[in-house]
Amino acid sequence: MYSNSNNHDHHEETFIQKYIFSVDHKVIGIQYGITSLLFLLFGFSLMAIMRWQLAYPGTEIPIVGFIFGEGGVLASEQYNSLGAMHGTIMIFLGIVPLAVGAFGNYLVPLQIGAIDMAFPKLNAASYWTYFVGGVIMISSFFMPEGAARSGWTSYPPLSVFENGQTIWLISMIFLITSSLLGSMNIIVTIVQLRVPGLTWMRLPLFTWAQFVTSFLLVLAFPPLEAAAVLQLMDRVAGTSFFLPSGLVMSGEIVDVAGGGSPLLWQHLFWFLAHPEVYVLILPALGIVGEILANNTRKPIWGFKSIVYSMVFLGFCSFIVWAHHMFLTGMGQAMSAFFQTTTMIISIPSVVILTSYFLSLWGGSIRFNTPMLFALAFLPMFGIGGLTGLPLGLAASDIYLHDTYYVIGHFHYVVAPGTIFALFAGIYYWFPKITGKRMSETLGKLHFWPSLIFMNGIFMPMFIQGLAGVSRRLADGGVSYAHASGVLQWNEFMSISAFCLGLSQIPFIVNIFMSLFTGEKSDRNPWKSTTIEWAAPSPPLAHVNFDSEITVHRTAYEYSVPGAKEDFIPQTES
Amino acid sequence: MDIPYVVEEREDTGLINSKLGIWIFLASEVMLFGGLFSAYIFLRMAALPGDFERWASELSVPMATVNTVVLISSSVSMVMAWASLKMKDFSKYKMYLGITIFCSFVFLTIKYFEYSGKFAHDIYPSSNTFMAIYFTLTGLHVLHIIGGVVVMLYFYLPISHKMWDKQPEQFTNRIEVFGLYWHFVDLVWIFLFPVLYLL
Ligand code: HEM
Numbered sequence A: 001m002y003s004n005s006n007n008h009d010h011h012e013e014t015f016i017q018k019y020i021f022s023v024d025h026k027v028i029g030i031q032y033g034i035t036s037l038l039f040l041l042f043g044f045s046l047m048a049i050m051r052w053q054l055a056y057p058g059t060e061i062p063i064v065g066f067i068f069g070e071g072g073v074l075a076s077e078q079y080n081s082l083g084a085m086h087g088t089i090m091i092f093l094g095i096v097p098l099a100v101g102a103f104g105n106y107l108v109p110l111q112i113g114a115i116d117m118a119f120p121k122l123n124a125a126s127y128w129t130y131f132v133g134g135v136i137m138i139s140s141f142f143m144p145e146g147a148a149r150s151g152w153t154s155y156p157p158l159s160v161f162e163n164g165q166t167i168w169l170i171s172m173i174f175l176i177t178s179s180l181l182g183s184m185n186i187i188v189t190i191v192q193l194r195v196p197g198l199t200w201m202r203l204p205l206f207t208w209a210q211f212v213t214s215f216l217l218v219l220a221f222p223p224l225e226a227a228a229v230l231q232l233m234d235r236v237a238g239t240s241f242f243l244p245s246g247l248v249m250s251g252e253i254v255d256v257a258g259g260g261s262p263l264l265w266q267h268l269f270w271f272l273a274h275p276e277v278y279v280l281i282l283p284a285l286g287i288v289g290e291i292l293a294n295n296t297r298k299p300i301w302g303f304k305s306i307v308y309s310m311v312f313l314g315f316c317s318f319i320v321w322a323h324h325m326f327l328t329g330m331g332q333a334m335s336a337f338f339q340t341t342t343m344i345i346s347i348p349s350v351v352i353l354t355s356y357f358l359s360l361w362g363g364s365i366r367f368n369t370p371m372l373f374a375l376a377f378l379p380m381f382g383i384g385g386l387t388g389l390p391l392g393l394a395a396s397d398i399y400l401h402d403t404y405y406v407i408g409h410f411h412y413v414v415a416p417g418t419i420f421a422l423f424a425g426i427y428y429w430f431p432k433i434t435g436k437r438m439s440e441t442l443g444k445l446h447f448w449p450s451l452i453f454m455n456g457i458f459m460p461m462f463i464q465g466l467a468g469v470s471r472r473l474a475d476g477g478v479s480y481a482h483a484s485g486v487l488q489w490n491e492f493m494s495i496s497a498f499c500l501g502l503s504q505i506p507f508i509v510n511i512f513m514s515l516f517t518g519e520k521s522d523r524n525p526w527k528s529t530t531i532e533w534a535a536p537s538p539p540l541a542h543v544n545f546d547s548e549i550t551v552h553r554t555a556y557e558y559s560v561p562g563a564k565e566d567f568i569p570q571t572e573s
Numbered sequence B: 001m002d003i004p005y006v007v008e009e010r011e012d013t014g015l016i017n018s019k020l021g022i023w024i025f026l027a028s029e030v031m032l033f034g035g036l037f038s039a040y041i042f043l044r045m046a047a048l049p050g051d052f053e054r055w056a057s058e059l060s061v062p063m064a065t066v067n068t069v070v071l072i073s074s075s076v077s078m079v080m081a082w083a084s085l086k087m088k089d090f091s092k093y094k095m096y097l098g099i100t101i102f103c104s105f106v107f108l109t110i111k112y113f114e115y116s117g118k119f120a121h122d123i124y125p126s127s128n129t130f131m132a133i134y135f136t137l138t139g140l141h142v143l144h145i146i147g148g149v150v151v152m153l154y155f156y157l158p159i160s161h162k163m164w165d166k167q168p169e170q171f172t173n174r175i176e177v178f179g180l181y182w183h184f185v186d187l188v189w190i191f192l193f194p195v196l197y198l199l
């Protein structure tokens, strides 16, 4: 059945069918990957411009200054645009599409032994919806109104009146739709297309993580879609969903019916956006789990508790959203409820992280590039998670809310956390995807500076935040007396950021060099147990595998006593 | 190689792919309308006592009642269309699907007159928060109906006969899955009707 699969569908595919409008999950995964990496780079560049402004307020931006008009100095509105677009692009166009669209699409079918996703056409539709959403988002820079400038959180009433927001909302509706299509597909694929013998507890952690993530996307994104529709109505149909009666702007009462509430937006937004942060972190946890097991040559410690914790995290992430809103004057009872749930949700995160640390114990660790990134992920995510606790308690959050401390907190989880895990994943699965190995030297040249500069950027944010410096200040706090003691850090952070950018050069070089001149890889270069390594590298178009796949064992059977090698693939009977 | 469980059910889950897919899609739709319903509750609690009732009294209960009956009938005929396929009677299927399409056009027409009646009296989404949420909820619902009509017209076109001849079971599954969507859209209206018109 497999040997003649190539002449199964006889017609030759054209270039367009094969590479552009393909329905093969691998091609779509790569499309997602390339697009989202470009968006990450773009989002990073926006941030680099902002960081220049913060370090050297009022001076000309080098290289790209001419874009910003006379003198090349960033105006405050421009700074706000860059900030809003940085957040939006990084989260909705960069990390989620990379973690779920690219990794999920490429690897989930392979890890469950399937030939493709359950709905290949829907899969392509999901990518193209994402692409259109991205184009719309970027095009807003060139519109007469400019790009959105009300933050990635788009709080009304400001967002209802600020320029650029309409395009932002329309683009978001595309991006949300794309996520919905993609995640539905992943759920159905995992439930329906597992090969014989692959029971739930034999699924690898990565696939489990994608499964929970997809549920979060399916259930949490629609309320944001609803909120986006309401905000769009406020902007184009003159409704007052988010506008209270008697709203005063520039000294005049705004001419709207009123009766709405800005808090309604915050509730709808955070009801999505808290689960969203777990969408950002769960795939990362999955990737790190795979790489740790593989490079410690040991089964993951506490596999089942990790799986249950992921599921529990998924459930709980729906009942903590108002910890972003402690300062909105909610009552004691509400506040107590959300503080409690926030403390509860940190337990499964700690369980997962602890299990990963314990998995290292007694392993014979191979320090290759994917493993270095995965190892660095652990303490970085640890810092991010632990700094979340004071934010989850109203007493300390009242002081810390909307300061650079919050920025430090979530960047530690997302940047040296999730992004490191995604790098680890790229280094780890690159041989599978391309059939070529990446250079270890360049990989280490990428890893060490990235680790140092990441911390150089984000650690001082805690210091500034504790000193009370607010986020979203176009001048970085120069006009505030209380900030003066910690502003010297701005230059340090900005230089770290520029160096972080430079540290990505070895990575980019590595990708292209390995692609063309890299050492050929066999199908299982890391001697791994999971099913994707049973496919040829790269996997065959449309059918993935060249042999019948049946699963006989759990995901991480490394160093089994008495076995002839130190790993037994899941497919081995 | 084809993707499995498109037609026959997977043994341990008892499902075909598209049926699981539509249930998950509907779960996300529940969250979408759930978000809007909670917005309704939020706005109603924020309004002065009596305001929402006063604003809601502008709506036409008779028109909405007729529309409720029309939509429920369309759901019934949708089931009949699917049942006809199960009994391998394609011409009956066409008749029942035709009735469903007809009902949806009646619904849209009545809705059109309702909306234009409001506009004629200078009532717009911007008039007050009730009208804002009324137009948003029913507008989104109408979009769902229009989406459904497009799909039904596709299944009504002559190519449907070819699909049926080629893969009768897959075609029946498609109608069943679409039917689930259609019943959901109907169900949303059954919530909207009392919430917006009667309460
Ligand atoms: C593990 C325990 C965690 C706790 C207790 C926690 C708690 C919090 C709290 C209370 C806030 C609101 C702070 C404020 O605005 O005053 C916050 C903000 C945030 N957290 Fe976490 N968090 C945790 C983990 C994570 C993870 C894993 C991620 C993402 C991968 C994340 C991403 C974010 C983001 C993006 C924000 C800021 C949103 C904004 O205002 O722009 N957090 N966190």
Ligand SMILES: [Cu+2]
Pocket: A273, A274, A277, A320, A321, A323, A324
């Ligand atoms: Cu949160």
